[in-house]
Amino acid sequence: MSEAVVSTLAIGMIGGAIRVGTPYLFVSLGECITEKGGRVNLGLEGILVMGAMSGYALSYLSGSPWIGLLCAAAMGLCMGLLHGLICSLPRVNDIAFGIGLMLLGTGLAFFLGKGFIQPQAPQLPALSLGSFIADPRWRSALSINALFPIGVLLSLLLHWGLRSTRPGLALRLVGDHEGTARALGYPVATVRIIATAVGGAFAGVGGAYLSLCYPGSWSEGLSSGQGIMAVALVIFARWRPLGCLAAAMLFGAAGALGPALQSIGISSGYHLFNAAPYALTLAIMIASCRPRQTLGGTPGELSLTR
Amino acid sequence: MSELLRERALVLMRAPGSFALAALPTLLAVCSALAMFSLFLLAQDVSPLEALRLMFKGAFGSSFAWANSLQRAAPLMLTALCVALPARAGLVVIGGEGALALGGLAAGSVAVMAPSLAVKAAVPLMVLMGALIGGLWIAFAGMLRQWRGVNETIGSLLLSYLGIALFNHLVEGALRDPASLNKPSTLPLPESWMVGAMPGLEVHWGFAFGAAACVLAWIFLRWSVPGFALNVVGGNVNVARLVGLPVDRLVIGACFAGGAAAGIAGAFEVAAVQGSANASLLSGYGYAGILVAFAARQNPLAVIVCAVLVGGIGASGSLLQRRLGLPDAATLVLQGLIFANLLAWEALQGRLANWQLRLSSLGARDV
Amino acid sequence: MTLNRRQFLASGVSAAAAGLLPFGAFAAERKLTIGALYVGPHDDYGYNQSHAQAVAKLKALPGIKVVEQENVPETVAVQKAMEAMIEEDGAELIFVTSFGYFSHAVKLAPKYPKVRFAHCGGLWQAGKDPANVGSYFGYIDECQYLNGIAAGHATKSKKLGFVAAKPIPQVLRNINAFTMGARSVNPEISTQVIFTGDWSMPVREAEATNSLADKGVDVVTCHVDSPKVLVETAAKRGVDVCGYHADQSVLAPKLYLTGAEWNWETVYKAYALAAQSGAPFANMTRGGLKDGFVRMSAYTAATPAKARTAIDGVKAKMLAGKFDIFKGPLKDNTGKEVIPAGTTLVQTDLKLESMDYLVEGVIGSTGA
Structure with missing residues (x-):
């Protein structure tokens, strides 16, 4: 491969990791918080789509993308809260209710979003981190949306918070051993509900990224399952926020692979290249999981890994 | 082991008596979902009564509407089995869409490999191929879970995405009929191979096949030894291991059976509807099957009813669009509401079961 | 077959x-x-x-x-x-x-x-x-040919980009017409194609547009169901764009050269x-x-003056029924002759509706 080809590919992958990976980052951080508390929320897909629609709609109606972002987060918070509350009822299966929420969120977003497919809403601003570089391609790859650094900061914050703060420890205790948490006097249900609600807010922001940053437009085909894939990402990030960051970037880069390869002339098998992120996730899961043995870091109360 | 068997058998025997109690939460759930949907419509300035009347008319209001609903229900019963059978072993499999696609492709490729086959051999062969490939695909998710500890929900979804990519790659590549111009497809089936409608109905044979598969699954789960063993695995896997049940084989077998059902759904889509394998197979039947299975509480007989209901909701959307100008997503909203409500009211089911237990312990103590 | x-x-x-x-x-x-x-x-x-x-x-x-x-x-x-x-x-x-x-x-x-x-x-x-x-x-390939002329006049890098859903005849015909229009301006121009695999894939369409821009492409167009994402992404990258299906000029008023529209x-x-x-x-x-089955988007401030004259000239011939896009000798991008010299395929020729090649100057392949 010539140098030009390598640099084109590198730019595509690095730029793509950030562009395509950021929504995965937010949703997987949200799922990470939720699962640390011992619940699974497959409904993040529905929340993501709803966040994308409501964020776009509010940005358009108010003229401020930040209001849109807030609205998406609030929407996510409410839907997460709903999941948290309902799943606290006895006998309600959190995985199944998540699928229900996915359906409901997608349906509501499609229904209410009809009027917002056409208009152009104001977009969240981008930061030019590469303004000192002469190559316009690198400049563009490093012209990073404001949400990405926020996501990185949040994953650092969560990394620290889950390890060394009281609420973080409480959350982990609730997720790891319900009985002990109860014995120590922690309100298990409340902690889980809060964790699920906060997780929902993260997913809402992830959705707003899709509609307000990249690709930056609301349409019914906007999400290609980013919300569900986040559940897989959290497993292979081993429930570590920094792992989520790495996993999301890797996944984003893999997602950028298909178009990037075609642009350098490798044109056959694009359906397979486009599926690279899924193959990668599966391969990593196969390599890292062990039969009849939970992974290190798995919250003990998680229905997903029992 | 015998204690366990006895207890389980008693529970099963009592089941018909408590049917009304089991149906109550379902009814309440549907009612509350309809109430919420009505409020939602009111907020959109649409008369809920008119909308519900139209929905009923579109789904079950005439023989045409019935045919419409049943036709849509045909693949849903089979893709629902793809969720319900593994669920009996305690698995949540959501990868039916990929199994359906690959099953359809396998069925379609029969026309490529043996185009001169007689109908009597061709259709069963297509169904068989569909079942085999679909079954293997989901069984693989089961193997990954049992042998490598990969979560089956995520594993089956990833496999489904990969299956769809493979499907597209082959349909648009190696298996593409060069004459399928603007819609890449496999070679069309000979006209005589096409599966037609059942006599007197405008519903293709896939419906009868799906319903029969559900009944068979129910009989299998209820009356056969492996079916019983599967329920034990789903109830408590540690107990199942303790009593020496071949857990891995049972789980993987259930996955295979489920995947086979989804694969057959794909085969019928090819043989009765599309006439070749093409991207139209990927229209969400696999995902809708998840809804049906959960709404049916993983009971194969209830799957038939729920599939017809979900098919009916799909059929009703047409009138809502044409008469009230509602977006197509209206039916998606209703489906979501019904599903979410069903699960939420499950909590009530628990309460009811407790009351029932208390009642029965107050009364006859002869058990 | x-x-x-x-x-x-x-x-x-x-x-x-x-x-x-x-x-x-x-x-x-x-x-x-x-x-x-x-x-x-x-x-x-x-x-x-x-x-x-x-x-x-x-x-x-x-x-x-x-x-x-x-x-x-x-x-x-x-x-x-x-x-x-x-x-x-x-x-x-x-x-x-x-x-x-x-x-x-x-x-x-x-x-x-x-x-x-x-x-x-x-x-x-x-x-x-x-x-x-x-x-x-x-x-609509007639409009894509005219799009190509606009692109040919606007491009500085001599590299054009085409984001397409699937390699099917209707799409290939558009890619070919677009490329031939551009090469009628300057035969050194090439068109890079990226297939997204499906009709509506917003993230992948945006990513394809970005990778084209990274490669130095400075005019893009597409054949997907909704070109909104492509046009908006092109606008963000500062790349000129030709519309498709409907008029998208409001989405990128400074970069929208013209567009191929259905009527x-x-x-x-x-x-x-x-x-x-x-x-x-x-x-x-x-x-x-x-x-009157198809039409061109109105020119914008971004349409080069030279392109306008050239487009108007060819368009007049098309309107008079005196212009054929596909005529021999025509080679595909593997060097094989697909239309022999002396043969002209008029627009109504149904052979064109089963097109299965990409012409010389297109970078990409028709296989999946």
Whole structure:
């Protein structure tokens, strides 16, 4: 491969990791918080789509993308809260209710979003981190949306918070051993509900990224399952926020692979290249999981890994 | 082991008596979902009564509407089995869409490999191929879970995405009929191979096949030894291991059976509807099957009813669009509401079961 | 297989020649219900919108009622939706707007011989397909050729980009026409194609546009269902763009050179009036710029002056019916001759509707 080809590919992958990976980052951080508390929320897909629609709609109606972002987060918070509350009822299966929420969120977003497919809403601003570089391609790859650094900061914050703060420890205790948490006097249900609600807010922001940053437009085909894939990402990030960051970037880069390869002339098998992120996730899961043995870091109360 | 068997058998025997109690939460759930949907419509300035009347008319209001609903229900019963059978072993499999696609492709490729086959051999062969490939695909998710500890929900979804990519790659590549111009497809089936409608109905044979598969699954789960063993695995896997049940084989077998059902759904889509394998197979039947299975509480007989209901909701959307100008997503909203409500009211089911237990312990103590 | 294709190519030609419908004649204002089905949302800034807008215009005609349904998947759902329109609304003419609906229309048509099924993009074959099924399509490749001329004048890097869904004849014909238009300006120009694999893939379309821009491409266009994402991404990257399906100039006012648009209104009005008056049903309707089936977006400030003159010149020839895009000698991008010297394929030639090659100057391949 010539140098030009390598640099084109590198730019595509690095730029793509950030562009395509950021929504995965937010949703997987949200799922990470939720699962640390011992619940699974497959409904993040529905929340993501709803966040994308409501964020776009509010940005358009108010003229401020930040209001849109807030609205998406609030929407996510409410839907997460709903999941948290309902799943606290006895006998309600959190995985199944998540699928229900996915359906409901997608349906509501499609229904209410009809009027917002056409208009152009104001977009969240981008930061030019590469303004000192002469190559316009690198400049563009490093012209990073404001949400990405926020996501990185949040994953650092969560990394620290889950390890060394009281609420973080409480959350982990609730997720790891319900009985002990109860014995120590922690309100298990409340902690889980809060964790699920906060997780929902993260997913809402992830959705707003899709509609307000990249690709930056609301349409019914906007999400290609980013919300569900986040559940897989959290497993292979081993429930570590920094792992989520790495996993999301890797996944984003893999997602950028298909178009990037075609642009350098490798044109056959694009359906397979486009599926690279899924193959990668599966391969990593196969390599890292062990039969009849939970992974290190798995919250003990998680229905997903029992 | 015998204690366990006895207890389980008693529970099963009592089941018909408590049917009304089991149906109550379902009814309440549907009612509350309809109430919420009505409020939602009111907020959109649409008369809920008119909308519900139209929905009923579109789904079950005439023989045409019935045919419409049943036709849509045909693949849903089979893709629902793809969720319900593994669920009996305690698995949540959501990868039916990929199994359906690959099953359809396998069925379609029969026309490529043996185009001169007689109908009597061709259709069963297509169904068989569909079942085999679909079954293997989901069984693989089961193997990954049992042998490598990969979560089956995520594993089956990833496999489904990969299956769809493979499907597209082959349909648009190696298996593409060069004459399928603007819609890449496999070679069309000979006209005589096409599966037609059942006599007197405008519903293709896939419906009868799906319903029969559900009944068979129910009989299998209820009356056969492996079916019983599967329920034990789903109830408590540690107990199942303790009593020496071949857990891995049972789980993987259930996955295979489920995947086979989804694969057959794909085969019928090819043989009765599309006439070749093409991207139209990927229209969400696999995902809708998840809804049906959960709404049916993983009971194969209830799957038939729920599939017809979900098919009916799909059929009703047409009138809502044409008469009230509602977006197509209206039916998606209703489906979501019904599903979410069903699960939420499950909590009530628990309460009811407790009351029932208390009642029965107050009364006859002869058990 | 090839034999099969030749047979229907031969049968179709005569139908195409006789295809055009009587225009303008105002029929008696008989009550007529028209149904329309779309494969996606009807306001997608693209393919479905182009149809829905034209159907909306029909509502203004006297005596005509329209019923519509969007997001109809290409399964039994189409057959049932069409049947419901016939049974419940009394529809007598149905616009079946997605290519994948064709087989379903053919299947249903014999059951309702009095209903006219007008399908977009299919190849109706006399003797094989029912007489109450018809097919219409527009030669939008003419507009893509003109898009190519605009791109050829605007490009500095001599690299153009084309984001496409799938390598099917309708798409390949557009890519080829676009490239040939650009190379008529400067034969050094090349077009890089990226296939996204499906008709609506917003993230992948954006990513494809970005990788094209990274590669130095400075004009892009597309053939996907909704070009909104491509146009907006191009605007963000500062890359010139040519529109497709509908007018997207408001999305990138400073970079939108021009665009290839459908004008289904012409076709739909003709079909509606014919059905209303009982005039015979046209089974094969085709038309290009000169028939008003397609049109160009208005020039913007971004359209180079030289491009305007060049486009106007070629367009005048096309309108006069004196311009052929596909004529020999023409080589594909593997060096194989696809149209021998001396042969000219006129627009109505059905061979063009089964195009399976990319012409010289296109970087990409037709395999999956």
